[in-house]
Amino acid sequence: MPVFKLVVAFNYLLLIVPTYSLNTVEIVPNIISRQNWHARQPVERELLEVTPTPYVVIHHGGEPKYCYDEKTCSAIVRQYQNFHIDDRHWFDIGYSFVIGEDGNVYEGRGWDYVGAHAPGYNTQSIGICIIGDFSNFVPNEKALKTLNDLIKYGVKLRKIRGDYHILGHRQARSTLCPGTAFYKYVQTLPRWTNHPIPNYSNGTTTTLAL
Numbered sequence: 001m002p003v004f005k006l007v008v009a010f011n012y013l014l015l016i017v018p019t020y021s022l023n024t025v026e027i028v029p030n031i032i033s034r035q036n037w038h039a040r041q042p043v044e045r046e047l048l049e050v051t052p053t054p055y056v057v058i059h060h061g062g063e064p065k066y067c068y069d070e071k072t073c074s075a076i077v078r079q080y081q082n083f084h085i086d087d088r089h090w091f092d093i094g095y096s097f098v099i100g101e102d103g104n105v106y107e108g109r110g111w112d113y114v115g116a117h118a119p120g121y122n123t124q125s126i127g128i129c130i131i132g133d134f135s136n137f138v139p140n141e142k143a144l145k146t147l148n149d150l151i152k153y154g155v156k157l158r159k160i161r162g163d164y165h166i167l168g169h170r171q172a173r174s175t176l177c178p179g180t181a182f183y184k185y186v187q188t189l190p191r192w193t194n195h196p197i198p199n200y201s202n203g204t205t206t207t208l209a210l
């Protein structure tokens with residue numbers, strides 16, 4: 001009997017331990033590809049020269065439209081892209097990535113291309129937008145966790161520098177983005193900087209951002 005118990009316990013450990021360590025070491029956010037949210041083709045693309053990027057710029061959508069499932073979030077991301085291409089006349093959706101309160105990441109320009117989201121930072125940052133208006137309250141836990149996971153994942157992929165700094169869009173130009181409540185949260189993040197250094201020397205065609 002003692003031998004039988006030992007075998008059972010050993011098998012149990014074999015099942016539990018590897019799963020546990022994988023989950024704690026690898027935190028990969030769920031990224032919905034452009035194809036899966038039915039993105040339009042970009043008009044043009046410009047490779048980031050500064051990579052890994054020293055900055056991450058945080059945005060909110062600025063509209064009181066929220067989403068909690070992939071279908072609804074995808075539709076909002078398509079609206080952002082249409083607005084940025086058709087009304088703003090940019091090459092593509094302005095952000096590198098968009099996050100929904102469904103906990104998913106929606107691939108915008110991605111890790112490798114210059115964005116159109118914050119003048120002075122488009123050529124040296126990853127721009128991340130959370131869907132919704134966060135003037136009066138912060139995004140839900142799911143979205144905040146995904147934001148954290150996405151940045152960590154970017155560092156791991158060497159797309160974001162290990163010693164990166166975070167800033168809110170309003171630090172790049174006169175705008176309320178990412179919303180007063182959310183900006184207060186951004187300021188509590190350990191990598192937030194009060195002294196970001198803009199770079200206006202290149203990427204002039206894409207620096208006219210929201």
Ligand SMILES: [Zn+2]
Nearest residue numbers: 059060169177
């Ligand atoms: Zn913004």
